[in-house]
Amino acid sequence: MTTTASRYDPATFQGLRFHTATDAFLRDEDTPRDYLERCLAVIADRESVVRAWVVLDEESARRQADASTERWRRGEPLSAVDGLPVGIKDLLETRDMPTQMGCAAFAGNFPKRDNAAVWALRRAGAVIVGKTVTTELGGPEPSPTTNPFDPAHTPGGSSSGSGAAVAAGMVPATIATQTGGSLMRPASFNGNWGLKPSQGAINRGERQTASMTTHGVLAACPEDMWLVAAAIARRAGGDPGWPSLVGPESPPLPRRPSTVAVLETEGWERLDAASRSAFDQILDQLAVNGVTVLRRDDTVVARLEKALVGASELGSAILAWEHYWAFRDVLADHPDGLSARGRRFFIETAERMNAADYDDALRERVFIRAAHALLGPCIDAVIAPTSTGPAPVWRGDVPGTEPSRWPTGDPAFNFPSSLLGAPAVNVPLMAVRGLPFGLQVLGQPGTDARMTGIARWMGETLTPVSV
């Protein structure tokens, strides 16, 4: 029997939680092995439609889960996430599985090294189930993954498989990454809790060749999201030169903000009416709960909005230039190994730039960060929709017309957190036409724990909105 996709209701949807299962492991009423088997059953049930995985290693996962079962039985788990089945986005290197990055040019790529985050998860006892599908090199060319709530819709990208696997209840958490909007957009479209950490807060291991990429976590609840992020950061630290994730190992407690600012950036005009109405209902609830909401009539908010005009173009230029150095030779050796959309996004953008253009882009980013820093003392967090609406339908390019630039969804609401190096948390509080639509909470660099606490408060206090 195959479970069909069901429309999403944020008030009733429950994904797979892990932190609530561990008491039963200690009492031997449940085991990590049994937990894993339930995950594998859901994967067997739904994978043919969802297509979230590029590599699954069930045998290895069972061995890891058995070892975890033994540790819990002895009362000696390695961490709070010992036994947690996790999917790794296929941009990160794994010793025992290939790393093909959704890109033909990297077919068969198998460096036999663990990314720092993967290494840390193994040390913490997490069960590496497999590699989740990424769009091509983390760019705009879509992957075969479908949205678990309606297969005609995109799951978002580039962390397509990571978002969909959590939404489908296949695993409680996955590792995702973001350079533009690759973690937060899928979180919005799949109803995940998502943490895009402060730039540098989680060691990216070999993936250091971009200045605004982060590894983050998608999960079905904020507790698991934080536990996974903290377990990695505690063991592998931050990026070279960056302090690691600030905060406790246990999930930060809910925290009521006094003042938040709404950021109306370039995505605002592209919000559809229903999504805007859902977001307005959230703002009304914040006011009812005594939270002051600043908007663009505040001059400090207006200054940041103004600095962020053109953020998607600026962010696209920076990421194209930086990725050029990592991918240039491989793609030159495999001229057919990259889609036309990927070539336009990564290669052609970079080849129109020179080192001085890149330096200018960095100066612009410094200016944006300064405008954000000025807002720091005035508010507890920035909030905004996480996407311009719920997941759009993607049926492929229409022959004879200009190919879609963003087939996995518009990243306009996501580039700001990337450019700012800011922590951002997606709160799955809204549904539009039966599909998830996220709220994001964004803070100053280093405030990941505080933003997670504020997001938890919103998740527990505000009434989910369906329009």
Added chain:
Amino acid sequence: MTTTASRYDPATFQGLRFHTATDAFLRDEDTPRDYLERCLAVIADRESVVRAWVVLDEESARRQADASTERWRRGEPLSAVDGLPVGIKDLLETRDMPTQMGCAAFAGNFPKRDNAAVWALRRAGAVIVGKTVTTELGGPEPSPTTNPFDPAHTPGGSSSGSGAAVAAGMVPATIATQTGGSLMRPASFNGNWGLKPSQGAINRGERQTASMTTHGVLAACPEDMWLVAAAIARRAGGDPGWPSLVGPESPPLPRRPSTVAVLETEGWERLDAASRSAFDQILDQLAVNGVTVLRRDDTVVARLEKALVGASELGSAILAWEHYWAFRDVLADHPDGLSARGRRFFIETAERMNAADYDDALRERVFIRAAHALLGPCIDAVIAPTSTGPAPVWRGDVPGTEPSRWPTGDPAFNFPSSLLGAPAVNVPLMAVRGLPFGLQVLGQPGTDARMTGIARWMGETLTPVSV
């Protein structure tokens, strides 16, 4: 006939210059191919003793030089370094040659990609002659390279081959790298001009996994040193997130400083009497030339010296932790692929640390950088010896005694520029017992061109000292 090594006199020593040759290329009185053949003849003559190269590709170099010859004949060189024969330190990836990092665990490693600096040099028309010897993974385990001025002495490390190749007149310039003292120490021991640029100023391509590594240039004259660095930075820019090398494409003009500070850091007590006397003669000459020299009785200088106490230990800890992520799995798969000294330096240091220790080390580095920034408005440059003396003799560990920690020389005078992210230029102005001994000029991050100008002024104005 093999040329024997000769003792070094900084007043008369002349390495191989390139920038003085290009006028003859334009007039067709000399060609890049002939220039290369002269280099290859020196290599054939001296390589059996000096052992500066791990891979030499003479055929490819001749093809590259012929193409350059054609461009100069047409009056259309790609850059000022078109035709310049250059050696690439074997830590940097090259498409057409293996990258074995002086380490048995990486024997046969051949990723077939060009490091960003290598790519940029090719675009600028430079002739890639081969890969120069590095100590094992750029660490303390010595390489087979010998000092061109006396083969019983070390050429320094880790850029052993890069320093020795320039000193032996095999090529006019080489690419080197520094994390602790890997560029500046060989520059001192080999009588090279050397630029260790500001952190981030030259794109390291795939080598981004450490927060205080830089690619730099060793050359026989300041003009070639700068031309090569600028040719790379102009094409490949800085590291992701960092502005590229600030300054003109042509060599910065000599620049007289008004005030310099002498930094007496932990290396000071280990300077031998002859080397200290040579350095004192330089200080006397500065005073004669009207340059004010601040020393530790100045409170701002004293504050930086105090902040730098323990710099070698701090720097060693940071670099061990950061390298751990890059090398961990490869070394685990090749337990005999790393020397005992390398294992102690890279692996055991890191395994004694955790993420919180690393964060603490970064905080300490922030404090040191703040102390350096305070000095910025007070002086034009910091000066110091580049090493604790000329190159020591290295005959191998003595069985039954504790293995030498720094067989390629003490890095105590080099860790400061690495920790500070500061540009540093080695001026080959001194000889001690017939071997080179360098003076370093060190500035605030971003002042690479200014420091090069000050170093040139010193090189042209001060009388070389032999003791």
